[in-house]
Amino acid sequence: MNQLTDQQVQQFKAIFPSALENELMVAHTYLKIGGPARLYLVAATGDEIVHAVEEAKKLSIPWYVIGGGSNLLVSDEGFQGLVIQATGRTMSIDGTSVSAAPGVFTGSLARSAADAGLTGFEWGVGVPGTVGGATYGDAGCFGGEMRDVVSAVEAYDVTSGKRVTYSNEECRFGYRDSRFKHEPHIILKTTLTLRQGDKVSARAKIDEIMGKRKDTQPQGAFSAGCLFKNFDFTDDSVLEKLKREDEVPPEFLAKHRIPAGWLIDKLGLKGTTVGKAQVSPVHGNFLVNLGGARAQDVMALSSMVKMKVRDELGILLEDEVQYLGF
Numbered sequence: 465m466n467q468l469t470d471q472q473v474q475q476f477k478a479i480f481p482s483a484l485e486n487e488l489m490v491a492h493t494y495l496k497i498g499g500p501a502r503l504y505l506v507a508a509t510g511d512e513i514v515h516a517v518e519e520a521k522k523l524s525i526p527w528y529v530i531g532g533g534s535n536l537l538v539s540d541e542g543f544q545g546l547v548i549q550a551t552g553r554t555m556s557i558d559g560t561s562v563s564a565a566p567g568v569f570t571g572s573l574a575r576s577a578a579d580a581g582l583t584g585f586e587w588g589v590g591v592p593g594t595v596g597g598a599t600y601g602d603a604g605c606f607g608g609e610m611r612d613v614v615s616a617v618e619a620y621d622v623t624s625g626k627r628v629t630y631s632n633e634e635c636r637f638g639y640r641d642s643r644f645k646h647e648p649h650i651i652l653k654t655t656l657t658l659r660q661g662d663k664v665s666a667r668a669k670i671d672e673i674m675g676k677r678k679d680t681q682p683q684g685a686f687s688a689g690c691l692f693k694n695f696d697f698t699d700d701s702v703l704e705k706l707k708r709e710d711e712v713p714p715e716f717l718a719k720h721r722i723p724a725g726w727l728i729d730k731l732g733l734k735g736t737t738v739g740k741a742q743v744s745p746v747h748g749n750f751l752v753n754l755g756g757a758r759a760q761d762v763m764a765l766s767s768m769v770k771m772k773v774r775d776e777l778g779i780l781l782e783d784e785v786q787y788l789g790f
């Protein structure tokens with residue numbers, strides 16, 4: 465990756481004096497991995513993010529917006545560009561409509577909605593990171609996904625330079641996918657439409673989800689959540705090799721989706737370690753940093769897992785984690 469010139473850096477800093485130089489991304493990712501971002505800007509409002517992106521474009525500085533850094537692997541060399549951290553945390557509730565700035569923590573939105581007696585987003589408590597990132601990646605867990613609850617997204621279309629409001633359909637959500645992954649946008653506000661429920665049962669559901677999470681996913685570990693998408697298929701013939709090895713639970717076949725964690729577990733890869741990166745012994749699709757792991761450890765381990773699943777079971781896993789600086 466080309467180095468930014470001092471001139472680019474100084475010109476950007478003349479407009480945004482609060483921008484930091486060479487900020488280590490270790491401090492800003494759930495995985496606790498990543499070299500320096502040449503420029504790092506904390507932006508509390510959508511206007512500030514848009515302004516920063518437009519100035520970066522003029523100066524030919526590559527840019528990247530992060531929310532919580534929960535689903536992100538940054539290279540050991542870092543990023544020769546501008547990382548903007550969206551920290552706007554305003555939210556509002558109007559009837560069954562809940563709107564949030566991209567920097568609102570998903571868990572905090574889930575709790576506020578439950579406290580307001582709304583139901584339908586309790587699962588959000590199990591999603592690490594922020595609403596902007598969750599919208600971008602159609603995050604989900606325990607039976608819910610962003611695409612089930614988002615009714616509108618306000619965004620800035622970086623290509624046209626226009627502010628837009630998209631309906632759910634226009635967001636083109638798919639499993640862990642949205643139009644925002646394919647066309648550069650800055651997410652400014654996400655609105656969810658929930659249902660009237662009651663506080664007590666919504667809070668109980670939140671506790672239940674937290675409990676399930678504790679039982680099935682690594683706790684207190686540095687991790688970026690699931691490393692791979694679960695494997696979706698339309699045609700059973702892609703499972704030929706897998707079926708020769710093992711019985712596939714009928715519920716996976718019925719959903720046309722094989723959990724990546726189950727495949728990795730089948731191959732006995734839980735606990736495998738490269739350097740300080742480990743396939744979690746608790747859940748096969750979680751990769752954890754045991755402390756001091758490097759991005760190259762994660763890359764080596766993830767490639768090894770992918771190759772084994774491909775060679776032994778004939779299935780190609782797709783990355784879910786986002787990569788920066790590679």
Ligand code: EPU
Binds near residue numbers: 688749
């Ligand atoms: N399984 C195993 N061994 C493992 C892991 C899972 O046999 O090591 C089996 C489980 O027993 C279960 C099936 O695989 O029968 C599915 O496992 P789980 O319920 O843990 O869910 P998942 O499909 O692995 C998905 C999401 C998670 C979300 C959970 C809980 C993806 C890639 N992952 O995992 O989301 O939290 O469901 O609803 O869709 C994320 O996307 O980063 C993420 C953590």
